[in-house]
Amino acid sequence: MSVRKFLAWIPNSLTIIRIGLIPIFVYISLFSENLDWVAALLFAIAALTDWLDGFTARALDATSRFGKFLDPVADKLVVLSALVIVIGQYGTIWLTIPGIIVVCRELLISALREWMAEIGQSGSVNVTFVAKIKTAVQMVAITMLLANPPSIDDPLVWVAIVLFYVATLLTVWSMAIYLWHARHAIHPLH
Numbered sequence: 001m002s003v004r005k006f007l008a009w010i011p012n013s014l015t016i017i018r019i020g021l022i023p024i025f026v027y028i029s030l031f032s033e034n035l036d037w038v039a040a041l042l043f044a045i046a047a048l049t050d051w052l053d054g055f056t057a058r059a060l061d062a063t064s065r066f067g068k069f070l071d072p073v074a075d076k077l078v079v080l081s082a083l084v085i086v087i088g089q090y091g092t093i094w095l096t097i098p099g100i101i102v103v104c105r106e107l108l109i110s111a112l113r114e115w116m117a118e119i120g121q122s123g124s125v126n127v128t129f130v131a132k133i134k135t136a137v138q139m140v141a142i143t144m145l146l147a148n149p150p151s152i153d154d155p156l157v158w159v160a161i162v163l164f165y166v167a168t169l170l171t172v173w174s175m176a177i178y179l180w181h182a183r184h185a186i187h188p189l190h
Contacts, residue, residue: 025043041147079142080103105174134171141166141167
């Protein structure tokens with residue numbers, strides 16, 4: 001085994017840890033009273049491993065095909081699991097609609113990336129700066145929503161909802177950027 005392949009296990013392990021945290025924070029969110037902060041902390045740790053595995057892979061020059069596949073899958077699994085919990089706990093259309101927008105964008109961009117890879121143009125759908133900001137804002141908003149029981153009287157809940165709307169706007173903006181960059185490959189007459 002080469003050194004590079006060995007080093008690739010460091011970021012890949014972080015990605016696998018991120019996936020492993022999902023059932024734990026889901027269980028705590030759904031079945032443990034008064035431990036919302038623990039579920040939020042585990043979600044935040046999962047969110048931080050998203051940044052850390054990418055940083056580590058670049059710093060060690062240890063990217064791998066497995067990591068390139070698994071990292072975005074892990075990101076979507078973490079976010080979508082948390083969104084289902086938040087939407088279920090808060091039970092309001094004010095989170096359901098932006099949540100649906102986020103889910104639809106994630107599915108569309110995943111399909112777009114797969115399509116672009118299939119036709120040999122995966123470089124045109126690389127992660128954008130707007131998408132990175134969207135992810136950061138989204139992770140903060142979801143962490144705050146998980147940490148605080150649903151209450152219209154809690155100012156932190158309102159801050160989290162506003163941040164979630166900002167993340168949703170950035171979600172739509174980043175989707176538009178990806179679609180614009182891929183417009184020639186997804187033309188309906190191709």
